[in-house]
Amino acid sequence: MDFKDIIKPENLVYRRSSLLTDKPFSYCPGCGHGTIHRLIMEVVEELGIQEITVGIAPVGCSVLAYEFMNMDMQQAAHGRAPALATALKRLMPDKYIFTYQGDGDLAAIGTAETIHACNRGENIIIFFVNNGIYGMTGGQMAPTTLPGMPASTCPFGRDVNIMGNPLKITELVAQLPGVHFATRQSVHTPRNVRRAKKAIQMAFEVQKNKKGTSFVEFVSNCNSGWKLSPVAANEWMEQHMFPFYPLGDIKVDGNLVTK
Amino acid sequence: MAKVRGAIVVDVEKCKGCGVCVPACPQEVISLAKEVNGKGYHYAYMNKPEDCIGCANCAIVCPDGVISVYKVKLDN
Numbered sequence: 307m308d309f310k311d312i313i314k315p316e317n318l319v320y321r322r323s324s325l326l327t328d329k330p331f332s333y334c335p336g337c338g339h340g341t342i343h344r345l346i347m348e349v350v351e352e353l354g355i356q357e358i359t360v361g362i363a364p365v366g367c368s369v370l371a372y373e374f375m376n377m378d379m380q381q382a383a384h385g386r387a388p389a390l391a392t393a394l395k396r397l398m399p400d401k402y403i404f405t406y407q408g409d410g411d412l413a414a415i416g417t418a419e420t421i422h423a424c425n426r427g428e429n430i431i432i433f434f435v436n437n438g439i440y441g442m443t444g445g446q447m448a449p450t451t452l453p454g455m456p457a458s459t460c461p462f463g464r465d466v467n468i469m470g471n472p473l474k475i476t477e478l479v480a481q482l483p484g485v486h487f488a489t490r491q492s493v494h495t496p497r498n499v500r501r502a503k504k505a506i507q508m509a510f511e512v513q514k515n516k517k518g519t520s521f522v523e524f525v526s527n528c529n530s531g532w533k534l535s536p537v538a539a540n541e542w543m544e545q546h547m548f549p550f551y552p553l554g555d556i557k558v559d560g561n562l563v564t565k
Numbered sequence: 566m567a568k569v570r571g572a573i574v575v576d577v578e579k580c581k582g583c584g585v586c587v588p589a590c591p592q593e594v595i596s597l598a599k600e601v602n603g604k605g606y607h608y609a610y611m612n613k614p615e616d617c618i619g620c621a622n623c624a625i626v627c628p629d630g631v632i633s634v635y636k637v638k639l640d641n
Binding site for chain 2: 307309310312313314317318319320321322323326330331333334335336337338339340341344493494495496499500535536537540
């Protein structure tokens with residue numbers, strides 16, 4: 307049997323989600339943003355909630371998320387996505403609201419909005435993509451940059467004595483009573499992608515049941531900022547990022563997970 | 566002997582040749598082409614189409630979502 311005989315519509319088992327526009331992603335080759343966009347849109351498609359979901363795009367690499375996600379989108383000022391999400395959810399409590407933010411947006415300029423939205427227990431989902439660097443503006447040091455990790459504004463590595471320690475924002479917000487579900491995932495291998503998709507499904511479930519804030523962090527790569535090839539960046543992430551940002555659930559059903 | 570056969574279709578013009586699908590394939594079916602697409606990227610293609618089992622691992626890690634997966638079950 308020739309492989310061309312297999313390629314028929316009735317044999318299709320996987321295709322790009324129909325909720326993504328035909329526009330090619332503007333991200334660098336191998337960037338985790340594309341995979342995370344795809345996963346969120348797959349979950350929205352499977353739940354059939356495209357008409358009643360509003361996404362909020364941040365400032366950063368994913369500022370153009372509204373170009374790729376074929377649904378209602380808003381674009382917030384830098385770091386203010388959780389504040390905008392609060393407004394949308396309070397005005398339209400029946401809609402599903404999620405924000406999609408990077409680490410420069412959420413963990414630096416938007417720390418106040420993030421922590422207070424989580425502390426109020428706003429019934430929203432916050433998707434947080436953490437690649438340890440300001441990717442869009444040229445690889446500057448972010449609050450999440452690892453100790454000793456070089457970036458364009460700390461070319462000899464982050465010195466914690468001068469520049470402070472990296473911020474584990476997911477552990478931080480998991481302490482707040484308003485947060486119902488907090489988890490950290492990655493999307494660089496098929497196994498991790500499947501787990502990440504389950505976490506996204508869980509987050510939408512929490513919002514459906516009006517339990518509180520869901521905070522889903524994705525440890526992602528920035529191969530342009532890290533100056534590595536996409537596959538090497540994924541290996542570097544496994545070796546260096548995961549020991550500091552361990553994957554797994556941090557808070558489930560309102561209870562901290564003890565390890 | 567294979568009971569399941571699969572095939573992938575890569576949207577060649579949208580593929581950015583990142584190569585993330587290559588280590589994700591358990592059957593080592595995918596390679597990057599020597600030729601380039603319109604953007605100048607070495608796109609992914611099925612190097613050994615007879616070994617594909619249609620597991621969709623390549624498609625779910627593809628950051629640009631350019632891979633579609635087809636799968637058939639063979640009776641014999």
